[in-house]
Amino acid sequence: MLSQLDDNKRMRGYFFGQYRDKDMLSAQLEYRLHLVGRHGMVFWAGTGAITDSVGQFDTAHWLPNAGVGYRFEFKPRVNVRFDVGAGRDTAGVYFQLNEAF
Numbered sequence: 001m002l003s004q005l006d007d008n009k010r011m012r013g014y015f016f017g018q019y020r021d022k023d024m025l026s027a028q029l030e031y032r033l034h035l036v037g038r039h040g041m042v043f044w045a046g047t048g049a050i051t052d053s054v055g056q057f058d059t060a061h062w063l064p065n066a067g068v069g070y071r072f073e074f075k076p077r078v079n080v081r082f083d084v085g086a087g088r089d090t091a092g093v094y095f096q097l098n099e100a101f
Helices: 054-059
Strands: 023-036 039-051 063-075 078-087 090-097
Touching (some): 023 054, 039 078
Antiparallel strands (some): 039 063
């Protein structure tokens, strides 16, 4: 039941379960771009940290994250997602049916 920094919604590019502890803080900016018809792209950048107490975030080791993704609108409000995310010395590829939130 520990907080987890890495999954397919935030900090994409880090291995699932690699960073776990009691407290987590992350932020992500995402820009979505409609291309034409049912096609779109997304770009994101973020950072996150995980510690064993809230008071340690000021000295925590913050991890960077950035990536790009392709979206195809399969039907209204349902997308096929293909994302490539990168972090510090790591990267990941994600394929999913539906939206991130």
